[in-house]
Amino acid sequence: xxxxxxxxxxxxxxxxxxxxxxxxxxxxxxxxxxxxxxxxxxxxxxxxxxxxxxxxxxxxxxxxxxxxxxxxxxxxxxxxxxxxxxxxxxxxxxxxxxxxxxxxxxxxxxxxxxxxxxxxxxxxxxxxxxxxxxxxxxxxxxxxxxxxxxxxxxxxxxxxxxxxxxxxxxxxxxxxxxxxxxxxxxxxxxxxxxxxxxxxxxxxxxxxxxxxxxxxxxxxxxxxxxxxxxxxxxxxxxxxxxxxxxxxxxxxxxxxxxxxxxxxxxxxxxxxxxxxxxxxxxxxxxxxxxxxxxxxxxxxxxxxxxxxxxxxxxxxxxxxxxxxxxxxxxxxxxxxxxxxxxxxxxxxxxxxxxxxxxxxxxxxxxxxxxxxxxxxxxx
Amino acid sequence: xxxxxxxxxxxxxxxxxxxxxxxxxxxxxxxxxxxxxxxxxxxxxxxxxxxxxxxxxxxxxxxxxxxxxxxxxxxxxxxxxxxxxxxxxxxxxxxxxxxxxxxxxxxxxxxxxxxxxxxxxxxxxxxxxxxxxxxxxxxxxxxxxxxxxxxxxxxxxxxxxxxxxxxxxxxxxxxxxxxxxxxxxxxxxxxxxxxxxxxxxxxxxxxxxxxxxxxxxxxxxxxxxxxxxxxxxxxxxxxxxxxxxxxxxxxxxxxxxxxxxxxxxxxxxxxxxxxxxxxxxxxxxxxxxxxxxxxxxxxxxxxxxxxxxxxxxxxxxxxxxxxxxxxxxxxxxxxxxxxxxxxxxxxxxxxxxxxxxxxxxxxxxxxxxxxxxxxxxxx
Numbered sequence: 001x002x003x004x005x006x007x008x009x010x011x012x013x014x015x016x017x018x019x020x021x022x023x024x025x026x027x028x029x030x031x032x033x034x035x036x037x038x039x040x041x042x043x044x045x046x047x048x049x050x051x052x053x054x055x056x057x058x059x060x061x062x063x064x065x066x067x068x069x070x071x072x073x074x075x076x077x078x079x080x081x082x083x084x085x086x087x088x089x090x091x092x093x094x095x096x097x098x099x100x101x102x103x104x105x106x107x108x109x110x111x112x113x114x115x116x117x118x119x120x121x122x123x124x125x126x127x128x129x130x131x132x133x134x135x136x137x138x139x140x141x142x143x144x145x146x147x148x149x150x151x152x153x154x155x156x157x158x159x160x161x162x163x164x165x166x167x168x169x170x171x172x173x174x175x176x177x178x179x180x181x182x183x184x185x186x187x188x189x190x191x192x193x194x195x196x197x198x199x200x201x202x203x204x205x206x207x208x209x210x211x212x213x214x215x216x217x218x219x220x221x222x223x224x225x226x227x228x229x230x231x232x233x234x235x236x237x238x239x240x241x242x243x244x245x246x247x248x249x250x251x252x253x254x255x256x257x258x259x260x261x262x263x264x265x266x267x268x269x270x271x272x273x274x275x276x277x278x279x280x281x282x283x284x285x286x287x288x289x290x291x292x293x294x295x296x297x298x299x300x301x302x303x304x305x306x307x308x309x310x311x312x313x314x315x316x317x318x319x320x321x322x323x324x325x326x327x328x329x330x331x332x333x334x335x336x337x338x339x340x341x342x343x344x345x346x347x348x349x350x351x352x353x354x355x356x357x358x359x360x361x362x363x364x365x366x367x368x369x370x371x372x373x374x375x376x377x378x379x
Numbered sequence: 380x381x382x383x384x385x386x387x388x389x390x391x392x393x394x395x396x397x398x399x400x401x402x403x404x405x406x407x408x409x410x411x412x413x414x415x416x417x418x419x420x421x422x423x424x425x426x427x428x429x430x431x432x433x434x435x436x437x438x439x440x441x442x443x444x445x446x447x448x449x450x451x452x453x454x455x456x457x458x459x460x461x462x463x464x465x466x467x468x469x470x471x472x473x474x475x476x477x478x479x480x481x482x483x484x485x486x487x488x489x490x491x492x493x494x495x496x497x498x499x500x501x502x503x504x505x506x507x508x509x510x511x512x513x514x515x516x517x518x519x520x521x522x523x524x525x526x527x528x529x530x531x532x533x534x535x536x537x538x539x540x541x542x543x544x545x546x547x548x549x550x551x552x553x554x555x556x557x558x559x560x561x562x563x564x565x566x567x568x569x570x571x572x573x574x575x576x577x578x579x580x581x582x583x584x585x586x587x588x589x590x591x592x593x594x595x596x597x598x599x600x601x602x603x604x605x606x607x608x609x610x611x612x613x614x615x616x617x618x619x620x621x622x623x624x625x626x627x628x629x630x631x632x633x634x635x636x637x638x639x640x641x642x643x644x645x646x647x648x649x650x651x652x653x654x655x656x657x658x659x660x661x662x663x664x665x666x667x668x669x670x671x672x673x674x675x676x677x678x679x680x681x682x683x684x685x686x687x688x689x690x691x692x693x694x695x696x697x698x699x700x701x702x703x704x705x706x707x708x709x710x711x712x713x714x715x716x717x718x719x720x721x722x723x724x725x726x727x728x729x730x731x732x733x734x735x736x737x738x739x740x741x742x743x744x745x746x747x748x749x750x751x752x753x754x755x756x757x758x
Contacts, residue, residue: 042420228432250471251472252468
């Protein structure tokens with residue numbers, strides 16, 4: 001068997017029903033307007049004709065490509081027209097496609113540490129040599145000697161996964177300058193930056209003059225719902241054809257009716273409205289988490305200030321071990337992911353990943369109460 | 380750039396509107412019950428809950444896996460329970476996944492010639508060494524010396540692509556025996572065998588005792604509609620976990636709501652009814668093609684008798700060149716694909732691929748009329 005599937009672990013099967021504190025990587029599905037979505041979908045389905053049952057171009061359904069280009073231009077500061085947008089099933093497929101088209105085995109690639117495990121699996125599947133880039137308060141660090149010969153750098157500038165840092169403007173400029181000089185490409189994973197609670201939104205790397213060196217990817221899994229399996233990849237112009245060709249033989253194209261429904265949902269203004277509603281709900285939940293932690297966990301766990309996203313980091317007081325805390329929490333129905341699961345961390349303190357967006361305020365408070373007992377016992 | 384996307388051509392963008400004679404590889408979308416599909420989908424969407432917006436397991440939505448297992452057991456003679464069924468976007472993704480999980484660069488693989496070009500692209504992307512297997516009247520031929528060291532054999536036994544031959548029972552037994560002795564795997568592409576017009580349906584290779592050596596793949600693109608992008612892969616038990624793991628990092632899983640709608644459509648009996656209706660419509664269209672060709676093209680083009688599928692081969696009289704005929708036909712709005720585009724052909728006669736299922740009877744007759752003029756001029 002090829003190294004591809006050896007040792008790969010499957011992603012969590014999502015549990016149904018009410019989500020426990022502090023489930024990460026999922027949005028608040030209980031707040032999703034399912035009835036509205038069903039109405040938009042039914043209207044589109046009723047209008048379906050024989051022509052709409054045919055496939056579409058590999059790059060995607062034209063109306064959705066256009067809607068995504070408009071959205072990214074306005075909201076994410078991405079420099080794109082619809083002919084640079086490829087519709088995919090999500091960031092994993094976007095990255096997989098990129099590595100398959102761009103790399104040959106043995107090529108050097110770089111990614112953040114700690115960082116997204118799914119990206120590491122794909123780099124391993126591509127038989128790439130991986131350079132790990134530490135993360136500081138300004139985001140992924142840049143050590144030109146470490147990056148020598150690197151062909152592709154994977155980063156999460158909007159909201160570093162898992163630390164939650166937003167990459168600073170000087171660092172963004174430096175990363176782009178490095179890519180230009182090295183003739184390298186940047187894979188910008190914009191996985192959950194639609195929800196911003198504070199701070200000034202920075203334009204995407206791609207939009208800071210990096211459009212010829214950046215592959216910008218995002219998905220609708222977290223801004224709408226994970227079952228949808230639709231996302232996008234914005235490409236430098238000369239990569240659109242080879243990526244479309246590769247997509248056409250591996251998957252042909254994304255499902256057409258779902259693409260059309262999503263395009264209608266965006267064009268009808270429902271998408272923008274949903275983002276606004278979720279931003280305010282998530283800000284409230286983040287507030288509940290921060291307040292409750294300050295009150296009950298002071299001196300033992302400090303919730304990191306995040307500007308965006310669905311999750312944050314709980315930094316443990318020196319001496320507290322993330323693995324032990326997470327294990328004790330699990331027994332009381334509280335989910336915490338030790339940051340060390342995403343790679344090596346510098347500094348004396350350990351951290352745990354804590355999701356707040358998908359968890360109801362009452363359950364957030366229960367989680368903090370349980371944690372207070374656990375941390376008191378561990379200290 | 381990696382060899383993956385170099386030289387790959389994109390699949391045809393399907394043209395909208397009425398299909399011209401003799402479009403291949405598509406079903407009769409004008410006969411698809413879009414209203415019924417919309418009703419089933421709307422009912423499912425109205426019942427959608429937060430839980431159904433979550434993702435599902437990588438292997439697929441449980442109710443669809445079960446419905447596919449039932450269907451394949453009853454209708455295709457496949458030996459399977461739902462835990463061996465993986466839901467994918469189609470045969471291309473199924474084969475891509477198989478090659479990525481099972482092969483390392485340089486591995487020997489075999490496929491039919493002439494054969495499916497999409498399979499050849501994927502073998503090239505996997506950096507496999509390709510052995511070409513000629514096709515005779517009983518299907519793919521078996522020359523054990525040629526197949527020495529081959530790890531995977533790709534075949535289309537139900538209805539060879541593009542020649543339309545059904546693999547004989549003795550040949551099926553011999554293929555399975557070879558796989559068992561060689562410790563090789565068979566990839567059985569069952570791409571359009573739902574529609575059978577004559578002859579006795581043979582059980583799938585997979586169901587002839589080959590379930591531990593056979594990967595059986597099919598899709599709903601031709602039996603329902605291409606825009607859907609859902610298909611299946613039935614695996615030997617020990618491959619289910621590694622394939623699911625690989626799928627979970629490349630694509631997570633297929634879209635959940637579309638899977639649920641399809642499961643409802645099958646469970647409601649609509650799927651079986653649609654197949655019956657299409658079988659009779661396609662049999663009529665095949666009859667129109669055969670009759671018209673006999674009447675107008677006698678001695679110049681002979682339509683091959685096919686037992687199943689959406690297309691057949693028009694064999695040209697010796698001396699007539701398929702490329703020239705197809706070029707002349709294109710100018711008169713008639714599509715013919717020279718069989719030589721799918722690989723080398725043995726024998727003195729050249730052939731053209733002719734689709735009949737998606738083309739209305741009147742348009743079939745027009746196509747034959749045009750061809751009559753072209754062949755008279757060429758002869």
